[in-house]
Amino acid sequence: MTSLKTDAAFRRLRKGRTGRARTLSVRWLPTRRGEVRVGIVVSKKVGNAVVRNRVRRRLREILRRMHLPSADLMVVARPEAAEADFHELARDLMRALDKSGLLRHRPAKERASGRSM
Numbered sequence: 572m573t574s575l576k577t578d579a580a581f582r583r584l585r586k587g588r589t590g591r592a593r594t595l596s597v598r599w600l601p602t603r604r605g606e607v608r609v610g611i612v613v614s615k616k617v618g619n620a621v622v623r624n625r626v627r628r629r630l631r632e633i634l635r636r637m638h639l640p641s642a643d644l645m646v647v648a649r650p651e652a653a654e655a656d657f658h659e660l661a662r663d664l665m666r667a668l669d670k671s672g673l674l675r676h677r678p679a680k681e682r683a684s685g686r687s688m
Contacts, residue, residue, distance in 0.1 A: 572635060575610030575643060584610075584645045590671030592663035594652040595630075599644045599673050607639045613648040626652045626660070633661045642673060 575581060587600040602608070611630050613623040626648050634646070652660060668674050 572607045572609055575608050575645065580608070580643060581610055581645060584643060587643070587645075588671045588673070590667035590669070590673075592667040592670075594649055594655045594660060594663045595667060596647045596649065597644060597664070597667045597671055597673070598647075599642045599668075599671060602641050602643055605641050607634075607641065608643045609634055610643075610645045611648070612645065613652070616650045617648050618650075618653040622653050623648075626655075629657050629660050630664065633657070633664055639668075639673065644673070 575584075584598045584600060587598040590597045609631075611627050613626050615623070617623050617626060630646055630648065634644075646664070655663070665674070
């Protein structure tokens with residue numbers, strides 16, 4: 572898992588598929604790079620720097636533990652994420668990814684070979 576860094580990468584995700592939950596929302600687009608690139612957005616509306624960094628660290632760890640298909644992914648924390656614990660953030664991230672279709676997405680190469688995730 573690597574980070575999305577450029578403004579162009581974030582702008583490209585505006586056209587992506589979306590999913591929302593109570594504490595966060597996600598946008599993603601499939602890629603052919605064979606890796607997951609993630610951008611985590613936590614605005615000042617979430618809280619002070621300590622709270623924002625805590626939310627960012629928790630989301631990064633949740634994503635690290637997941638096995639996602641190759642995609643560019645943007646996770647946007649909502650102000651409700653400040654009060655959420657690790658398990659609530661994990662549940663909301665799974666819910667948002669499921670609503671967006673990323674958890675059901677299989678790259679064309681895997682579909683052609685008949686492999687499952």
